[in-house]
Amino acid sequence: MKQDTERYLAQVARDVNLCEGAAGIKRILVELHRRGTMSIHDMAEATRLPPPTISLILNRLSADGIVHRDKAGARFTEKGMKHVEAGMGIMSLGTVSCGSCDGTGYELDPGNRHSRLFDRIDKIVESRPDADVTVDQAKCTGETIARRLLLLHAWHVFDGNSILFLGDDDFISVAACSPEFLEDYFISDPSIASKPFDVTVIDIDPRILGKIDALGKQLLATNLTTIEQDVRRPLPPGLRNKFDIVFTDPPYTFNGCKLFLSRAIDALKHEKGSRVFLSFGHVSQDMMQQIQALIVQLGFVIDAIYPRFNRYEGGNIIGNMSQLLVLTLGENVHSPINVDEDYHAMLYTASITKDSNPD
Known part of the structure; x- marks a missing residue:
């Protein structure tokens, strides 16, 4: 099943002309699994892929029944969740990032110091x-x-x-x-x-x-x-x-x-x-x-x-x-x-x- 999944990711990457290949598709799937529901903007920020490219990928994944899209964002279907967990081994939960510095390493304090x-x-x-x-x-x-x-x-x-x-x-x-x-x-x-x-x-x-x-x-x-x-x-x-x-x-x-x-x-x-x-x-x-x-x-x-x-x-x-x-x-x-x-x-x-x- 893992080989089938890898071939599928590679095919999706080719179809949308993604330079990052199957690894780029996997980055999207991992972030979506960690967060549950994501907007294109949040996904672009997390994966560093351009929003238009992410939209193309989500359209393809949606057509294949892997994700569902609505006004709230994108999330896995039951089929998609089974696909990524059992077929790809994607099972990680979300990580905690620094809320004060937004991950940049430079903390801002608009209310006091700054x-x-x-x-x-x-x-x-x-x-x-x-x-x-x-x-x-x-x-x-x-x-x-x-x-x-x-x-x-x-x-x-x-x-x-x-x-x-x-x-x-x-x-x-x-x-x-x-x-x-x-x-x-x-x-x-x-x-x-x-x-x-x-x-x-x-x-x-x-x-x-x-x-x-x-x-x-x-x-x-x-x-x-x-x-x-x-x-x-x-x-x-x-x-x-x-x-x-x-x-x-x-x-x-x-x-x-x-x-x-x-x-x-x-x-x-x-x-x-x-x-x-x-x-x-x-x-x-x-x-x-x-x-x-x-x-x-x-x-x-x-x-x-x-x-x-x-x-x-x-x-x-x-x-x-x-x-x-x-x-x-x-x-x-x-x-x-x-x-x-x-x-x-x-x-x-x-x-x-x-x-x-x-x-």
Whole structure:
């Protein structure tokens, strides 16, 4: 019976063109067994598979009588429960995850410790312009802004460093320069006039830069600079080999990752300790293997990976979440794109079809 079940899972994976194969189908079945009833959104979050893909799989499982779907979500039929327990050995119960940090490792306390910071972040979130999906914008949630600040603080990013945000439709730069964050996480010494760090934001969208500039002036953020720049064009000489840290959330395509990491290399000081904080979608295993190979080929060391760290207001195709990777510059770092050349390959998800090959 087990062999029959394995063949069935493999066939379903082939029918829906699932890169993860039978193992991807099994992940869905295990999570459904543990939780009883699940929405597509919850299933995407638990399995890191795109919601449209999960919907296709559930349609097939429903047609085969394995699951039942209604407004409450998906759950096993009696036949399906027998199938997964007796035929596959899936019998585990749910696990307990950290409710305070949502599994990210960074606990938020909106009611007490972080109440003033959250009040400020709420105002920042309200100020952000609508996302432009043609350039793959997807605004992260207020909680993600706060968690990113805590993570960057834990990695010593704000201690005397020069930081570049390579795109910032999330407005992390503004939140980092807010008095609520500075007063909570840095000593206040009137004899020291300068800020503990400086921030530069590069973005293609003048709406974003205009709002960041306006908020920066309100906050008296003298350490915040904005520059309008399409990263497909070379970085200006004044921005090369200048920064200790680059934070970026590029288009979730191979070319997007390649281009933004290349510009990050151009912008970073080529010194030990220079880092990139890269947010990237939970893409297929095949694509993630290509991304990780690219990261290593460019000369980075992957210091840490935080799965499901970023949550987004939109971005249903990516399951409203993405991972965050911490990359440190290695000995032989190099950019695959000439520092003085334009980049002409397709970049954004809207312009890249499923059959497109990495450039």
